Amino acid sequence: MTVEVSMRGITKRFPGVLADDNVDFTVEAGEIHALMGENGAGKSILMSQLAGVMQPDEGEIIIRGERKTFASPLDAIDAGIGMVFQSFKLFPSLTIAENVVFRSEPTKRGLIDRQAANRRVAEIADRYGLQIDPTARVDSVPVGVLQRVEIVKALYRDARVLILDEPTAVLTPQETERLFDVLRALKADGRTIILITHKLGEVMAISDRVTVLRDGRNVAELVTAESSPAEITRHMTGRDVDLTTPPPALAPGDTVLDVRELTVPGSGGRDAVSAASLTVRAGEVVGIAGVAGNGQVELAEAIIGMRRASSGQVFASGTDLSRASIAQRRDGGISYIPEDRHAVGSAGSASAVDNLALGHHRSAPILRGGLLSRAAMVEHAKRLISRFGVKIASPATPVGTLSGGNLQKIVVARELDYRAPILISEQPTRGVDIGAIESIHRELCEYRDGGGALLLISAELSEIMSLSSRILVMFEGRLVAELPQAEATEALLGLYMAGHEPEAQHRPRPSTAAPATPHKETAL
Template structure:
């Protein structure tokens, strides 16, 4: 096998941090090379260096044996690299096809040949089983579909080295398997795939080789045929990690959240949530499983007061909150860890302290009349920083400088600090490392045990299976199944999620 890509002694220092410490990595032509490691292990920095986003301090990159220096991603793309980012880089107001062809537009007499663009994108989408309408406008699309557009973008550019940064986070098991088929097909056609993931099961099923990063060093190169998930995990964390077991729930309490015949309309006034009813009782975790774009986001927004309710009622701890604003719902006992932690869950430009204050600024503890109690605000922030082990030098630092896991801890700490009867947790562990996942799960289980009602939405079926007392499956805006996590496997949940078992079929 020929070497496609070689990294030699890549080192990158940031003030006070050695993000990459002499990393060597060799990827061969036609292999799926998994790069695993916790957040802060240096994966993202390494990939940013490889993709030309930041220059390395030391070390060199060789593509097909030739030393290269990338000054920008454009250089990297010219050398045949493609990257599917974790955070989407798309133009919201343009169509899927327009996004995919950007900078490589098929032209006819100097004008963009839209027909050909749409046809070409459709062709690619069909070839790899990525269900996308090329003429749809990106801002109307749910997160899961955006991921597919990102993958299409890289495929369209004929990348010979494809970097996939956690591409499976929003896919169902079936879609994930289809993506893995795509990846295998790409590998068989001679491409090299660098696959970044936290999920060891995925690594085991798809990798040809595994490189484990820890604290900026490549600590192990493993062969999936001869290693185990436990071994990989040990290399990643430097210790043994026990998955959090929810344990048997204590006795269920009263109904905390009651949703009745809830209908929500989305874009083009189509119903995106149709006639949904369910209860969440004190001391239980109800998990909602659904493929992205099946109404779960809108359902949560409607409950949280961020989206208009067409009909139906939402009751929280006996209070009808259907027509209350966000502040009213929070007063009634709602806390909410939102899916989009960068834009909704936190404000990057605001300090950690200001982020931790949100939602409490009108409580008597935090204000005296129109004025904030500065002492109380600082104490609150300091206490949560310590209690939730938020790694930051001080609470006056801008939240935007925190890593994904730490940022999520900020949102988690804020939402769990006031012991609300209802906690809505939406993708609480998406994109955070194993250590933080363990921490977040422990916290959620502890909240459940003290009698909180938890509504959990996750694309991570293993997460739902290990934490939920009951699983509700949503498909096309309706709840199509209620499952017992102890009696179903991933495949069966996945089948419900894709509408395979509607109405008892």
């Protein structure tokens, strides 16, 4: 096989952190190569150097036998390297074709030739089965299409090497299969794919070879067909990992969270959430499955009070919190792990000590005599950092410098430590490694078994199916289906997530639960 990419002795340092430590990484032409490792192992940093986003402190990058130095992503694109990031880099108000050809527009008589742009984008999409309408505006298409747009953007610039960072995080099972068909077509065309992912099942299904990083070093290079998920996991973590979820220790108790006919306004005159009703009992996990952008975030934000509902009610342990502030809802017993750990879940410029103290600073032992105890804050942070295995130089380190997975651990640790009766958890393991997934799932199960009521919103169907006793499906702002865990399959959930009408026995039932305690209106 011909070597397409060779990275030799790549070293990248940040203050207090050796992100990549003399890493060698080789990818052959025309293969699908998976890059795996725990959070903070150096995967994204390594690929960011290949994509020209940052430059190595030491080492060299060789593309098709020629040594390259990339001062910017434009240099990498010129060398045939394209990267599709987790957060899509698109202009919502422009068409798909306009986004694809941006800065490389075809022209005619000195003007942008829009017809040529549409035609060229359609040709690329059709060639690889990407199924997009070049004339559609980006803000009018579902998230699965947006990913195809990003791939077409790279192909339009003739990327020979395509780097995909967690590409299936926002896709239904059916969309994931379509993406894999596209990747196989690209491979057949001689393109090279580098896949950064934490999903072992996908690695085994699609990749030819696997490279594993641990603590910034290359610890394994494996032929996928000759390896196994257990072997890859051992290389990633240095131990065996068990993702088996224990059954609930006790039968669910009284209704703790009761949401009734909640409607939340959206953009463009449409409701983001339409008359959603659900209940969660003490000691129960209720999962909400759905493709990103179908109202899950708005539902969670309306329950916690971050977004105003136009109608409906929210009860927590029998107390009507429908008109309560965020602080009152938190005091009323609701904790919240938000989907956006950067903008909502943390203060990036603040230290881990300060972030982990948020909310806890109103009570002992952190609050003493009306003053904050810095020593207690530091001890609190050290305890949670150790308990959740956060990889951080020191508790004083700003959390904005952490990898996405380690920042997620900070947010999850803080919210679980409230021990609130209700926990709303959005994407609790998004972007975290398999060892951290095991740890977070164990913590969530302990929360459940301690009598907590968990509303779990996740794009990971395996997570929803593993943890939830009941599963709701959300589509276009409506809760369209309800299934017990025993009847849920990925295929069935995927159909409902795509808008197919549920069978009669799977249609959600209106909330009829009575408050667990006599109704009392929250003082405003």
